[in-house]
Amino acid sequence: MADKDIVISIDAMGGDKSPKIVIEGMALAAKSNPKVKFLVFGDSAKVAPLLQKFPELDKVCELRHAPEMVHNEDKPSSVIRNRNTSMFMAIDAVRRGEAQAVVSAGNTGALMAISKLTLRTINKIHRPAIVSIMPHLYGRYVMMDLGANTECDSVNLCEFAFMGEILARRALGIERPRVALLNIGSEEMKGKEEIKQAAQMIKNSHVDMNFIGYVEPHDIQNGVADVVVADGFTGNIALKSIEGTAKQLVKMFKDAVKNSFLAKIGLLFMLPALFKIKKIMDPRLYNGAMFIGLNGLSVKSHGGADAFSFSKSIENAVHLVEQDFIPTIRQEVDKVDFDELQAVMYDY
Amino acid sequence: MADKDIVISIDAMGGDKSPKIVIEGMALAAKSNPKVKFLVFGDSAKVAPLLQKFPELDKVCELRHAPEMVHNEDKPSSVIRNRNTSMFMAIDAVRRGEAQAVVSAGNTGALMAISKLTLRTINKIHRPAIVSIMPHLYGRYVMMDLGANTECDSVNLCEFAFMGEILARRALGIERPRVALLNIGSEEMKGKEEIKQAAQMIKNSHVDMNFIGYVEPHDIQNGVADVVVADGFTGNIALKSIEGTAKQLVKMFKDAVKNSFLAKIGLLFMLPALFKIKKIMDPRLYNGAMFIGLNGLSVKSHGGADAFSFSKSIENAVHLVEQDFIPTIRQEVDKVDFDELQAVMYDY
Numbered sequence: 095m096a097d098k099d100i101v102i103s104i105d106a107m108g109g110d111k112s113p114k115i116v117i118e119g120m121a122l123a124a125k126s127n128p129k130v131k132f133l134v135f136g137d138s139a140k141v142a143p144l145l146q147k148f149p150e151l152d153k154v155c156e157l158r159h160a161p162e163m164v165h166n167e168d169k170p171s172s173v174i175r176n177r178n179t180s181m182f183m184a185i186d187a188v189r190r191g192e193a194q195a196v197v198s199a200g201n202t203g204a205l206m207a208i209s210k211l212t213l214r215t216i217n218k219i220h221r222p223a224i225v226s227i228m229p230h231l232y233g234r235y236v237m238m239d240l241g242a243n244t245e246c247d248s249v250n251l252c253e254f255a256f257m258g259e260i261l262a263r264r265a266l267g268i269e270r271p272r273v274a275l276l277n278i279g280s281e282e283m284k285g286k287e288e289i290k291q292a293a294q295m296i297k298n299s300h301v302d303m304n305f306i307g308y309v310e311p312h313d314i315q316n317g318v319a320d321v322v323v324a325d326g327f328t329g330n331i332a333l334k335s336i337e338g339t340a341k342q343l344v345k346m347f348k349d350a351v352k353n354s355f356l357a358k359i360g361l362l363f364m365l366p367a368l369f370k371i372k373k374i375m376d377p378r379l380y381n382g383a384m385f386i387g388l389n390g391l392s393v394k395s396h397g398g399a400d401a402f403s404f405s406k407s408i409e410n411a412v413h414l415v416e417q418d419f420i421p422t423i424r425q426e427v428d429k430v431d432f433d434e435l436q437a438v439m440y441d442y
Numbered sequence: 443m444a445d446k447d448i449v450i451s452i453d454a455m456g457g458d459k460s461p462k463i464v465i466e467g468m469a470l471a472a473k474s475n476p477k478v479k480f481l482v483f484g485d486s487a488k489v490a491p492l493l494q495k496f497p498e499l500d501k502v503c504e505l506r507h508a509p510e511m512v513h514n515e516d517k518p519s520s521v522i523r524n525r526n527t528s529m530f531m532a533i534d535a536v537r538r539g540e541a542q543a544v545v546s547a548g549n550t551g552a553l554m555a556i557s558k559l560t561l562r563t564i565n566k567i568h569r570p571a572i573v574s575i576m577p578h579l580y581g582r583y584v585m586m587d588l589g590a591n592t593e594c595d596s597v598n599l600c601e602f603a604f605m606g607e608i609l610a611r612r613a614l615g616i617e618r619p620r621v622a623l624l625n626i627g628s629e630e631m632k633g634k635e636e637i638k639q640a641a642q643m644i645k646n647s648h649v650d651m652n653f654i655g656y657v658e659p660h661d662i663q664n665g666v667a668d669v670v671v672a673d674g675f676t677g678n679i680a681l682k683s684i685e686g687t688a689k690q691l692v693k694m695f696k697d698a699v700k701n702s703f704l705a706k707i708g709l710l711f712m713l714p715a716l717f718k719i720k721k722i723m724d725p726r727l728y729n730g731a732m733f734i735g736l737n738g739l740s741v742k743s744h745g746g747a748d749a750f751s752f753s754k755s756i757e758n759a760v761h762l763v764e765q766d767f768i769p770t771i772r773q774e775v776d777k778v779d780f781d782e783l784q785a786v787m788y789d790y
Contacts, residue, residue, distance in 0.1 A: 231690055241626055244634055278589060278678040286592055286675060311679055312686030327634060328679055330626040331659055335683035338660030342579055343691050346723070350715035357715035363708030367698035375694070 099131045100415050102408060103193035105184040106136030107163035108200025109397045109404075113137070116199065117144040119395075119404025121151040126405075127412050133193050135160045135180040158183065164200050166397070170207035181205060185212045188390040194420075195391035195411035197382070199404060205394050206242055206385060213390035216424055218432050221246075222387035223254050224326070224394070225261060226333065227410070229374055232317040236262045236271070239326040240333050240383060246325035251275065251292035252299075252435055257386050258321040259303050260426055264417040265384075265410075271320035274309035276328060284308065288325075295435045311335075340375065382407030384414065391420055447479045448763050450756060451541035453532040454484030455511035456548025457745045457752075461485070464547065465492040467743075467752025469499045474753075475760050481541050483508045483528040506531065512548050514745070518555035529553060533560045536738040542768075543739035543759035545730070547752060553742050554590055554733060561738035564772050566780050569594075570735035571602050572674070572742070573609060574681070575758070577722055580665040584610045584619070587674040588681050588731060594673035596639035599623065600783055603644055605734050606669040607651050608774055612765040613732075613758075619668035622657035624676060632656065636673075643783045659683075688723065730755030732762065739768055 104120060106113040113136050120132055131154045134141060138159040145152045160180035164173050176182060181200050187193045189212045198205050206222070215222055223239035236258050243250060255273050262271035275293055277285040282293070285308065296305045309319045311332050324332065351357045361368075381403040385392040391414055395407035414420075452468060454461040461484050468480055479502045482489060486507040493500045508528035512521050524530060529548050535541045537560045546553050554570070563570055571587035584606050591598060603621050610619035623641055625633040630641070633656065644653045657667045659680050672680065699705045709716075729751040733740040739762055743755035762768075 231693060244626070276679070278592070278675055278682070311682035312689065314683075315686045315690035327626055328676065331624070331676055332679055332683045334626070334659035335662075335680045336687045338663045339684045339687040340691060341660065342663035343688060343723075345579060346719050350719055351712070354712075354715040356711045360708040360711030360715075363704045364699070364702075364712065367702040367705035367708075371694050371698055375691075 100127075100129055100412055101131045101133060101193040102411055102415075103133045103184045103187040103196040104135065104408075105181045105196065105198035105200055106134050106141045107160065107180040108198040108205075109395060109399060110199075111398075112199060113141050113144055115399065115401045115404055117141065117148065117151070118401035119399070119408065120155070121148040122401055122405035123408035123412070124148075124151045124154055127409065130154065130408075130412055132156070133158065133184070133187050135184040135187070137161075137163070137180075164204045166201050168201060168204055170203045173201070173204040174207050174211050182208050182212075185209055185392065188392075189213055194415040195393060197393045197395060197404075197407050197411050199395035199397050199399055199407075202241070202394055205392060209385050209388055209390075209392040213388040213392070215387050216389055216427055218427055218430065219253050219257070219387045221250055221253070222385050223257065225258065225384045225386050226380060227265060228336075228380055230315050230317040234266055235314065235317070235319060236266065236321045237329060237333065238321075238323060238386075239329050241326045241330040242385070243326040245327070246288065248288045248291035248295055249432075249435060251288060251323060251325065252295050253387070255292070255296055255303070255305070255321065255323045256301060256427060256430060257423060258323055260423050261384070261386060261419070262320045264419045264422060265414060266320065268320050270304045272304050272306045272318070273321040273323065274306050274319035276311065276322050276324035276332065277308035278310065280308050280310060282307075299431070299434055301430055337377065340377070378403035379406055382410035384410065386423065389420065389424065391415065448475075448477055448760055449479045449481060449541040450759055450763075451481045451532045451535040451544040452483065452756075453529045453544065453546035453548055454482050454489045455508065455528040456546040456553075457743065457747060458547075459746075460547060461489050461492055463747065463749045463752055465489065465496065465499070466749035467747070467756065468503070469496040470749055470753035471756035471760070472496075472499045472502055475757065478502065478756075478760055480504070481506065481532070481535050483532040483535070485509075485511070485528075512552045514549050516549060516552055518551045521549070521552040522555050522559050530556050530560075533557055533740065536740075537561055542763040543741060545741045545743060545755050545759050547743035547745050547747055547755075549745075550589070550742055553740060557733050557736055557738075557740040561736040561740065563735050564737055564775055566775055566778065567601050567605070567735045569598055569601070570733050571605065573606065573732045573734050574728060575613060576684070576728055578663050578665040582614055583662065583665070583667060584614065584669045585662075585677060585681065586669075586671060586734075587677050589674045589678040590733070591674040593675070594636065596636045596643055597780075597783060599636060599640035599671055599673065600643050600647075601735070603640070603651070603653070603669065603671045604649060604775060604778055605771060606671055608771050609732070609734060609767070610668045612767045612770060613762060614668065616668050618652045620652050620654045620666070621669040621671065622654050622667035624659065624670050624672035624680065625656035626658065628656050628658060630655075647779070647782055649778055685725065688725070726751035727754055730758035732758065734771065737768065737772065739763065
């Protein structure tokens with residue numbers, strides 16, 4: 095493989111419909127990203143015939159046999175001890191420098207555990223976070239943590255804010271992203287202690303960041319912040335509430351149309367307008383949660399992703415590699431004076 | 443006022459457009475609830491002329507002058523010391539037994555503080571909770587706590603579950619409501635310590651409840667639970683995420699129609715079907731958060747409510763009075779063996 099190519103490592107066995115949709119997703123991503131090459135890890139007896147169906151993709155792939163795979167019910171504590179799974183081997187290729195990022199649709203807990211063990215957290219960062227890019231009414235925003243850290247202290251929240259800010263610059267191309275802590279009120283006295291403390295720490299630190307204070311969940315959609323920071327429990331609750339409500343409304347709309355002849359006619363007239371909404375809101379566009387805070391990029395596709403959706407995970411990874419995300423975050427975090435933050439914490 | 447009448451105490455000065463929409467809301471509620479009488483507290487110079495506009499309503503109202511009112515920016519610590527506000531007087535009428543419930547669109551923190559001080563928590567209950575009734579795809583569910591208690595321990599969560607179960611029976615008429623704790627996974631090991639502990643406590647207690655374990659936010663909409671229990675921070679985050687997403691989708695739909703001539707034609711055909719959705723999802727239908735766990739019923743209307751929306755808050759209150767909610771919850775909670783719960787907690 096040439097020196098300047100982007101190489102993405104793929105766990106071909108992760109997800110509900112693997113390896114089929116994984117390979118189909120790669121084929122889609124390869125078409126729109128001609129500079130990308132793939133290192134593919136999986137059961138070669140199953141993966142090789144699928145690759146042969148896509149000769150153009152096959153040319154940019156190197157398939158390596160993985161004798162085992164991680165299952166959905168596997169515990170993180172056990173998967174980290176098995177170096178023969180497609181997931182472990184795919185992540186390890188990033189550690190060895192053979193690939194710049196790994197994409198898997200497998201078990202989230204396992205992917206995080208192996209990524210942490212193998213890639214290690216960046217110097218000064220205590221915990222990696224799971225991040226997604228999501229749509230608001232006027233663009234996109236970065237949302238984190240989505241579940242890696244159920245309980246967080248104020249230092250963790252600050253670290254997430256710093257990392258999320260860098261991600262928003264690199265992934266969304268926003269020069270000075272507005273960073274906010276997710277809270278249940280906008281007044282300073284509202285919310286949990288660790289959130290209030292984190293706000294103080296960021297304000298008092300010398301980190302040059304456009305910190306705008308608190309954001310409430312119903313204001314996110316109005317595009318008031320580019321980076322929304324929460325602990326993993328709260329972020330996961332918000333994310334799943336948003337997803338659930340969107341699905342509920344779409345289902346109600348579909349059912350209403352299905353049960354009305356008039357509405358079916360109306361739908362025909364409305365299709366172009368609805369298509370525009372779909373082009374913004376389609377959850378498949380936002381597939382690919384990024385694990386950040388590690389010395390390498392791990393991207394987690396939804397387990398039930400289809401080929402289009404999986405291709406978006408790959409494109410997320412490719413884009414961040416092109417943007418030098420990992421070298422940037424390592425350099426910038428290195429400059430942050432974390433002792434200063436701690437001092438604020440003990441003063442509080 | 444006759445003995446068997448339902449008397450609702452009204453804070454006429456609470457909310458953004460008071461007293462105008464309060465009186466208009468009362469007029470709407472009075473029409474559909476002929477058995478209801480009102481005790482109205484407010485600035486009589488402002489309220490009396492409004493009441494005269496609705497002679498039918500005026501007949502069932504007793505107006506009492508309140509020289510002062512609670513403002514949005516007032517702190518709970520200060521409002522509890524002023525007995526001359528319309529809010530304080532309205533709540534106090536419930537304590538004195540002159541009314542069976544109070545409805546206010548004023549400052550939530552103030553309403554909770556005065557309600558707690560005046561009505562007191564039910565014997566054995568540590569903290570009251572804020573509860574709303576919300577729509578899922580196949581009906582309605584009870585969601586709590588929505589923000590009264592930012593931090594909760596496992597005992598608080600258990601108490602919320604017991605109270606929510608009683609409310610679901612009385613308010614929704616469900617014989618054996620399915621009660622769930624809001625969490626980020628359905629497996630037993632997922633989530634925060636206090637949630638896992640509360641689940642154990644409920645399971646090991648002798649309280650006869652249809653406890654179904656954990657529910658994730660995106661499953662709420664599928665109607666898997668009738669009572670969803672969370673601490674006030676988590677519940678508030680979920681509620682506002684749901685509201686924000688629904689508003690975002692509605693706005694996108696409206697904008698899409700506004701910008702397309704074809705879509706406008708389509709909308710005409712679709713109106714009856716969309717009207718059906720509105721009849722289920724209209725947030726005004728769900729106005730009126732109930733404070734439960736007190737020796738009297740306080741209902742909080744949204745501060746920006748319109749008259750229709752405010753009338754729904756009144757109807758929530760009336761319905762719970764008709765269903766003997768307060769005597770029921772006091773009796774049933776009295777039977778719960780809370781020492782048993784505590785024992786489980788210390789065993790954990």
